[in-house]
Amino acid sequence: MANDQIEAWLQENRSFAPSADFAQKSNVTEAEYGRAHSDPEAWWLEQSARLTWTVAPTRSLDWNPPFAKWFSDGMLNASYNCVDRHVDNGFGGKTAIHWIADAENEERVISYSELQQMVARCANALLALGVRAGDRVAVYMPMIPEAVVAMLAIVRLGAMHSVVFAGFSAEALASRIQDSDCRFVVTADGQFRRGTAALLKPAVDEALLNCPSVESVLVVKRTSQEVVWNETRDHWWHELVDSQNSTHQYESFPAEQDMFLMYTSGTTGKPKGILHTTAGYLVGAATTYSNVFDIKPATDICWTAADIGWITGHTYIVYGPLLNGVSQVMYEGLPDSGGRDRWWRIVENLGVTILYTAPTTIRTLMKWGTSHLIGHNLSSLRVLGTVGEPINPEAWMWYREFIGGNNCPIVDTWWQTETGSIMISPLPGVTSTKPGAAMRALPGITIDVVDEQGHSVPNGHGGFLVVTRPWPSMTRGIWGDPDRFAETYWSRFPGTYFAGDGAKRDDDGDIWLLGRVDDVMNVSGHRLSTTEIEHAIVGFHLVAEAAVVGASDETTGQAVVAFVTLKLSDDDQSQDHAAIIEQIRQHVSRVISPIAKPRQIILTPELPKTRSGKIMRRLLRDVAEQRALGDVTTLTDPTVVSMISGLMEQHSTED
Ligand code: WTA
Numbered sequence: 001m002a003n004d005q006i007e008a009w010l011q012e013n014r015s016f017a018p019s020a021d022f023a024q025k026s027n028v029t030e031a032e033y034g035r036a037h038s039d040p041e042a043w044w045l046e047q048s049a050r051l052t053w054t055v056a057p058t059r060s061l062d063w064n065p066p067f068a069k070w071f072s073d074g075m076l077n078a079s080y081n082c083v084d085r086h087v088d089n090g091f092g093g094k095t096a097i098h099w100i101a102d103a104e105n106e107e108r109v110i111s112y113s114e115l116q117q118m119v120a121r122c123a124n125a126l127l128a129l130g131v132r133a134g135d136r137v138a139v140y141m142p143m144i145p146e147a148v149v150a151m152l153a154i155v156r157l158g159a160m161h162s163v164v165f166a167g168f169s170a171e172a173l174a175s176r177i178q179d180s181d182c183r184f185v186v187t188a189d190g191q192f193r194r195g196t197a198a199l200l201k202p203a204v205d206e207a208l209l210n211c212p213s214v215e216s217v218l219v220v221k222r223t224s225q226e227v228v229w230n231e232t233r234d235h236w237w238h239e240l241v242d243s244q245n246s247t248h249q250y251e252s253f254p255a256e257q258d259m260f261l262m263y264t265s266g267t268t269g270k271p272k273g274i275l276h277t278t279a280g281y282l283v284g285a286a287t288t289y290s291n292v293f294d295i296k297p298a299t300d301i302c303w304t305a306a307d308i309g310w311i312t313g314h315t316y317i318v319y320g321p322l323l324n325g326v327s328q329v330m331y332e333g334l335p336d337s338g339g340r341d342r343w344w345r346i347v348e349n350l351g352v353t354i355l356y357t358a359p360t361t362i363r364t365l366m367k368w369g370t371s372h373l374i375g376h377n378l379s380s381l382r383v384l385g386t387v388g389e390p391i392n393p394e395a396w397m398w399y400r401e402f403i404g405g406n407n408c409p410i411v412d413t414w415w416q417t418e419t420g421s422i423m424i425s426p427l428p429g430v431t432s433t434k435p436g437a438a439m440r441a442l443p444g445i446t447i448d449v450v451d452e453q454g455h456s457v458p459n460g461h462g463g464f465l466v467v468t469r470p471w472p473s474m475t476r477g478i479w480g481d482p483d484r485f486a487e488t489y490w491s492r493f494p495g496t497y498f499a500g501d502g503a504k505r506d507d508d509g510d511i512w513l514l515g516r517v518d519d520v521m522n523v524s525g526h527r528l529s530t531t532e533i534e535h536a537i538v539g540f541h542l543v544a545e546a547a548v549v550g551a552s553d554e555t556t557g558q559a560v561v562a563f564v565t566l567k568l569s570d571d572d573q574s575q576d577h578a579a580i581i582e583q584i585r586q587h588v589s590r591v592i593s594p595i596a597k598p599r600q601i602i603l604t605p606e607l608p609k610t611r612s613g614k615i616m617r618r619l620l621r622d623v624a625e626q627r628a629l630g631d632v633t634t635l636t637d638p639t640v641v642s643m644i645s646g647l648m649e650q651h652s653t654e655d
Contacts, residue, residue, distance in 0.1 A: 015432040015508075016400075022409060026429030027294050028443070036443035043444050044070070044472055050286040050323070051076060051279065052085045054252035061470060066490040066497075067477070068470040070280035075252040078259060078278050079156030082322035083119055084250070086112045095327040098301075099145050100346055102192040102333035110145055112325070115152075118145070120248035122153035125241040129216045131184055133158030133253065136261065138182040138214075139308075140164045140173055140204060142191030143332040146220045146237060147308050148318050150186045155260070155278070158253045162261040162273070165309025166191060168593045170206035172271075176263045180273055180479050181213040190223035194337045197223035205230075255279035261479055262311050264417040265529035266488065267500075267519045273479030274417045282319060284421035284473025288442060289320030292411055293354045293383050294428045301350055301380070303329040305343070305357040310526075311417040312387055315473075316356055320421070335361060340368045344376035355403070356385035356413075358525035359395055363555050366398045373402060383428050385411045388525030389557045390513050393435035400435075414438040414513050416499060417527070418489070420473030423447065424511055437512045445471055449503045449511070454493040462504040464517060467497040519617075521550030521558050526595050530617070533560060533598070536591040540584050542566050542575075547607050547615045548598070551624035559599040561624040563607055577603055600624070 018026075036043040041060035048057055048071050057074030086094070092113035099108040110118070131137060137154045139161050141147035147163075154161045162180055164173050177185070185208070190199045201219060205228055208214050217230075220237040259281055261273040289295060295302070302321050306312040321328045329350055335343055343365070346352065365372075384404050386396075391412055400410050409428035415421060423445050424438040431439055441447040448456050449463045457463040467474075474497070477485040492498040502514035516522060519530040530548040537546040544567040550558035564584065568575065581601045589597045602624075608616045 015434045016409075017432050018409065018429045019407075022294070022429030024429075025294075026427070027296075028291050028427060028430060030430055032291075032427075032430075032443045033440075037446075040444050040446070040469060044283065047287045047444070047472075048074070048279065048283050050290070051081050051282055057255060057279070063470055065495060066486050067482075068280075068474060069256050070470075070472040071255040071283070074255040074279055076255065076279060076282075077156060077250040077252050078282060078319075079119055079123075079152045080250045081282060082152055082319065083112060083116045086325045087116050089325075091325055092116070094325070096322065097145055097148065098327065098329050098350060100329060100331045100333070100350075102337045103195060104338045108145060115149070117246040118149045119152045119156060120246050121241050121244040122146075122149050123156045123248045124244035125218065125235075125237075126153055126157060126159070126184070128240070128244070129184060129218070129235070131157055131159050133251075134258065135159040135184065136162055136180045136182040137184040137186060138162050138164055138173070138177050140166055140168075140185060140187045140200065141220070141308070142166055142188055142200065142222060143307060143330060144188065144220065144222060145330065146186075146188070148330070150218075151260075151308070151314075151318055152322075156248065156250055158251065158257055160258050160260050162263070163309055163314065164263065165307060165593070166200055167309070167595055169590055170203040171591050172593060173203060174207035174210050176271065176273070177207060177211045177214060179263075179271075180261055182211070183213055183215050185214055185217045186220075187217060188220040188222040189227045190225045192223065192332065194334055197225055199223075199225055199227065201227045208233075253278060256476075258476075260314070262314065262417050264311075265520055265527045265532055267529065268531055271529070271532065272481070272484065272488075274475045275477050275479050276420055276473070277476050280472035280474070281420050282323060284471065285315045285319040286323040287444075288421040288473075289316060289324055291427055291442065292413060292422050292425050293356070293385060295324050295326060295354070297325045300326050300353045301329065302326050302354040303331070303346070303350075303352045303356070305331060305335075305355065305361065306387075311415075311420070312356075312358075315421050335364060336368075339372075341372040341376060344373055344378060347378055347381065348376045351380040353380055354383045354385070355381055356387065358388040359386050359391040360389065360524040360556055362386065362391070362395045362399050366395060367555065370402055378403060379405065381405075381408050383411060384408045385413055385425075387413045387415070387422075389522045390515055391436055396435040409433060412436070412438045414501075414511075418475040419467070419471070419499075420475065423467065423471070424513075434506075434510060437506070437510050439510045441511075445469075447511070448496070449505050450493060450496075454496075457505060459505050459509050460507050462502060462514060464493070465499045465501045465503040465511075465513070466493055467499065470497075515558075521548075521560065523550070523553075523558050523560060523595065524556040528560065528592075528596050532592065533562070533588060533596050536588045536596070537562055537564060537584055537598075539591060540587045542568065542580060543584065545607055547617060547620055549617050549621045549624050551599075551621060553599070560596065561620075562598040562601045563604055563620055563623075564601055565604055565607060 045060040055075035057071035062069040096112045096115045097110045257278045259278045263271040304316040413422040414424040426439040446469045502517045504512045521528045533548045545565045551561045553559035
């Protein structure tokens with residue numbers, strides 16, 4: 001698809017109408033928007049019937065701004081809803097998870113009955129270790145079925161999981177465990193990445209040196225590498241879990257029982273523990289999964305190609321699919337583990353119907369070229385989704401044309417860790433789609449795009465994205481910090497939820513997401529805080545000062561670019577700058593994660609600051625993206641700018 005053609009389409013606001021075939025069979029119709037809109041609380045109460053309750057709720061929303069409760073007089077068990085009830089309903093033999101390993105020819109097919117037994121055994125093991133309702137359990141796991149089992153077993157006991165992406169460092173893991181005083185950790189000895197085994201447990205061992213709250217660690221043997229063992233603290237999964245009774249009588253918990261924490265980056269240096277509670281979150285997950293992907297549980301084979309360490313994995317690998325009783329693919333590896341056509345072999349062999357992934361991955365697949373698609377039959381696909389960052393029209397069109405055969409609706413889904421489930425997206429068979437637009441708030445969700453004063457912008461204008469009414473899966477707060485919750489999300493435009501994203505309403509009133517308006521970066525769909533990376537860099541012994549910006553990047557959306565001033569004594573002056581830069585990159589990787597490692601570090605004698613001493617990030621972004629510099633009149637020392645520009649030029653030629 002040529003760029004000028006896409007440009008032309010954007011000019012004429014090109015849209016794709018739903019096909020008649022889809023429209024006929026779609027789970028919902030246009031009328032759903034109106035029904036939900038006329039009485040959102042009644043509509044959501046109706047959706048709550050998607051769950052099986054021990055005590056059905058009669059209440060919908062209790063709103064004490066900014067604190068919401070949903071379905072608060074209901075009682076239920078999350079794990080029963082995801083697993084046992086499907087067995088009770090006669091679907092025990094149905095595949096719940098078709099797990100594909102990083103390596104070729106290694107897979108596991110797990111039925112709902114088997115999953116039920118695995119979860120029961122794990123719940124019994126956790127009980128034996130002392131896990132009780134309300135406890136926090138950290139999960140630091142590769143993409144293996146035991147990760148899902150652990151999450152379901154934890155919530156089955158009314159405890160909370162705090163899943164930490166296995167790519168995070170020991171230090172990042174420790175700070176998350178400390179913030180919520182986790183009593184337990186579930187992990188694995190190691191994980192496979194493109195055929196290579198990498199250790200995981202040593203990071204846990206290192207983290208726990210500073211986490212006195214942790215009593216026990218449950219360890220899955222995945223790679224069989226040598227690991228250090230603490231006899232009193234560590235327990236092998238295959239010894240403790242596998243020997244447990246395969247039934248577990250679940251208990252019911254109140255709708256608002258705390259369910260999980262997911263740490264995410266904010267504008268300050270410290271990650272925040274986003275809290276979700278049980279019923280509202282589950283209703284959001286079940287409803288949006290069914291509507292946005294038009295799920296037909298009897299026939300669909302669903303694949304959310306994400307990691308359980310992020311919210312997308314929570315809502316659309318674990319809870320949404322299992323609540324809907326679908327068969328799904330869970331994949332351990334990278335897109336090119338075993339070859340660049342690995343994904344398409346999986347789609348073809350398993351007959352995947354629903355594929356959900358991030359724009360970064362689509363751009364990578366696109367870069368690898370269509371030759372890897374040749375000979376693979378992808379005609380089973382019927383809905384394609386994207387999430388995590390704005391999708392550029394070129395990638396959208398490539399996805400539609402080459403993966404979807406011009407035959408699959410593309411759902412560009414906007415949401416956040418905080419929103420719990422999808423908020424803005426077209427509905428297949430119902431809503432028209434446009435390359436690069438998330439289009440429209442889902443039924444039951446009310447959003448607006450507002451100006452600085454909080455007034456709705458007219459069509460054709462941009463502004464800040466806000467959510468104007470509470471919704472069931474909204475976060476209930478930041479762990480241990482209710483004030484930060486109110487301040488971060490509810491104070492900018494009082495009474496409405498401020499998402500931190502910019503958005504535009506086009507001439508038809510459809511929504512386009514424009515990226516973050518705060519100091520949060522989005523690198524390959526991962527949320528990173530500029531401040532957090534700056535803190536990490538400044539923690540390196542040779543660094544005096546650092547400023548980090550997100551510069552646009554063709555593949556990863558944004559990339560981390562750091563401007564750093566060194567504190568070098570006269571003796572150090574002769575040090576090799578390239579070596580220092582590499583040391584700083586490794587340092588960031590160690591302190592946070594390899595995903596936070598700067599793409600580029602630019603050493604500079606000074607950082608550009610305003611007269612009041614604020615670092616001019618906008619200017620640095622211009623420099624990093626090699627754009628003409630904007631207004632520099634407020635700078636204390638304009639010569640710094642030309643100095644930095646000079647450095648930048650030097651760097652671009654080195655690249
Ligand atoms: C961005 C991921 C544009 C946005 C589910 C948001 C998107 C942040 C989209 C949340 C999209 C997510 N189009 N931007 N379809 N989806 N974002 O918490 O900036 O990891 O605020 O949740 O990702 O990232 P988080």
